Amino acid sequence: MRSQVAAASLALTLAAFAIFAASAASATSASSASSRASAVVPLDTLLDRAAWYLDYFVDEFENVVAEERYVQDSTMPLPSFSPVGGGRGGGFPPPPSPSDAARARHRDLRSDFLLVKSPDTLALVPFRDVIDVDGVAIRDREARLANLFLSARGASVMEQAERIGAEGARYNLGNMRSTLGNPVLGLGVLQRTYQARFRFTLAKDDRASAAGVSVVEFKETSSPAMIRGEAGRDLMAHGRVWIDSATGRVTKTELQVEQPVIRASIVTTFRLEDRSGIGVPEEMREQYTFANGNRIATVATYGRFRRFDVNTTEDIRTPLGTLVDEWTGMTLVELPPGRFTMGSRSSEIGRNDDEAMHDVEITRPFLIGQYEVTQQEWRTVMGTAPSHFSACGSGCPVENVAFDDVQQFIAKLNAHVARSPESVALRQAQGDREQSGPVGSRQSPRYRLPTEAEWEYACRARTAGPFSTGENLTTAQANYNGKLPYASFPAGEFRQKPTPAGTFPLNPWGLGDMHGNVWEWTADWYAPYPEFSFANIDPHGPASGEKRVIRGGSWYFDANSARCGLRYTHAPQDKGFSLGFRVAADRVR
Missing domain, CATH: 3.90.1580.10 (paralog of FGE (formylglycine-generating enzyme))
Incomplete structure (x- = not known):
């Protein structure tokens, strides 16, 4: 089903990759503004460290699930499907009829957010399974995404997971089936295989960031684009990434795309998970501005990170022999x-x-x-x-x-x-x-x-x-x-x-x-x-x-x-x- 937003050519699709940012061992490398200025790391070195870092976490951070709270607000009412509580969520119900869809300005979703390694590309692909909408339970918490991937692997499993994600996407404001709402999407520009498609430049330091963090601006210049619009149209991305100069760890990403009827901006910040030493998304903020004057703003926050294939203690630690x-x-x-x-x-x-x-x-x-x-x-x-x-x-x-x-x-x-x-x-x-x-x-x-x-x-x-x-x-x-x-x-x-x-x-x-x-x-x-x-x-x-x-x-x-x-x-x-x-x-x- 398409919403007003999709009709305005928002039907953006995510590239078939997503790299989850984390850090096993990371630290800032300067303690003052003066040391920041005197320890400038060359751009090539920064990009090499970031690519090396991301390769590691593609290998290390598979099968991590988090709880996501996703708050969406619109300046104009949009068609939005209202759930009926008490469902088990085991099947794939049909899209709501027009009479089922109410118009709303606000939506509060709670979901399981999961990253799984693609059997085709070996990159991490994100999936969402909505748990409740505006406080109304959609299904019992049977962790069906996790159970699905524990039981089998392969293309058929990925397709089933995509169906689960599409089922949940209908609860978005405007029933948007696809958005840029992926907290790790901005990291993709630093992946070694994608860097050649972008032009990078060192930007001015961000005084609000930690010492030793460099800001790098990027602009996509080559096809195929990381993000595709309607009918497979390339949507060239640009933005900034904040990189720890010593380790290549990414602390923040800012990604923007534009087309004639819409501008979109996605900013994600990352924090260090104390027990595991892994950097995880802390907050994602999206801003969509449409030609008709409507604006949609979202804030997603993440918590309870755990590996679903380790044990019931929900600890990210690696199972060791x-x-x-x-x-x-x-x-x-x-x-x-x-x-x-x-x-x-x-x-x-x-x-x-x-x-x-x-x-x-x-x-x-x-x-x-x-x-x-x-x-x-x-x-x-x-x-x-x-x-x-x-x-x-x-x-x-x-x-x-x-x-x-x-x-x-x-x-x-x-x-x-x-x-x-x-x-x-x-x-x-x-x-x-x-x-x-x-x-x-x-x-x-x-x-x-x-x-x-x-x-x-x-x-x-x-x-x-x-x-x-x-x-x-x-x-x-x-x-x-x-x-x-x-x-x-x-x-x-x-x-x-x-x-x-x-x-x-x-x-x-x-x-x-x-x-x-x-x-x-x-x-x-x-x-x-x-x-x-x-x-x-x-x-x-x-x-x-x-x-x-x-x-x-x-x-x-x-x-x-x-x-x-x-x-x-x-x-x-x-x-x-x-x-x-x-x-x-x-x-x-």
Whole structure:
């Protein structure tokens, strides 16, 4: 059914792509107007970072559903279908007859908003399923879109989802079947495959935006256009995007299109989702101005972001597998490949000069210890008890071990696995189910220390602040010297010794004591971070050096030492009562 708006040639169709903006690890890179002016990033570099960033989230942010509240207002009454409450919403009712349509100026919709990867283009496609209209329930909340995509994939499923979306679109003011109302549409201009169709220029800084955010203007110049009008007519888009200069994260988009009878503007702002570290749409504002003088203004807000294919806790976290070494009792968590920003922003309190921000890519999954290696685990493998705090108990981390001692531990552990591969059990989370079984010789782990990059990737767990807990770390969250808190935060407890594994809450990837307790050896020799991007793909430290990198802080040191980005060193032969380690591993056949 067409509305007055559609009759005025508004029948805009979305391109068959949509990229959802998010950030696993993102931060601003300047702290004042002067630093903003002195750290101008070239346009080509900005666009490359933004494209790289968006590619990552096309892969990472599939099957996310949110609750959308979509408020629409018109200066003139428009034909608008009024719902009858109490329906189950399982079928596809016919369009309303003219007698069913009332004229309205205001509409308040609540919907499930879902992003699904297209089987044809591998891009993310948005769908809406209306839950209620002006407070009247359209259907029970059976999450039918989510259930539809969980049950099957392919073109037929996409068609069914499109039918669900078309059913809900009839409740828009004017019964508009298609609008520009897609909060992630403006991101598409930055996708690598689309950039060639646009002309980009650096614009003046927006003083209302955060430091380190650059504004880029764009204008579409080549067909086929990203947005099509009636009869497939190209509608050339133009507008602006706000890009974090250091990471490529998009904080705001503004997209405009015009044709003789209508002008449209869509502005979306994004916020950081604290638990997942993903940037999600916060608000979308649309403005449609028609030749007849009518204006439609909409405001959409988004909340309750969750993956519908993980579990019923509605948490965006990735389902992670675990591996249990039954000889030692160690549990390792398997982390997915991904990209993140390593280092710390220039405004971060306590930052050192060797913490330059740079993008890093981890291309393969790897395993890392859920906790630091304990005294009991060390004794099982080595038959010795080197810890200064032996009275702390078998569940406390082993400490007072040199780098070479750790290498001997790892060598013996690998030798045992080679002799008895059945001693390692794999438990792979799949939604709310779990599969268990022996790894065997087909997928045995090869133990090692984590690289410095892997360690920080695990510590951050897709968060972007000084700590995985945010802007502060309390002594209720980690074991450090509470007399020396971070920044201007209050002092806390100083326990004066290590604490047993599992004492404190886990980070978003289910890892314990990444902050504090004991320092942790990494595999890398210390050196400044490399300046070339190719060196930041699965990076390792230099081939030789004088000191090894240690990470994480300890019970004896201040909160600042426990920051995700802080680097510290020790010579390989050094030992100490606050220096331990956790293992990493790779699967080998």
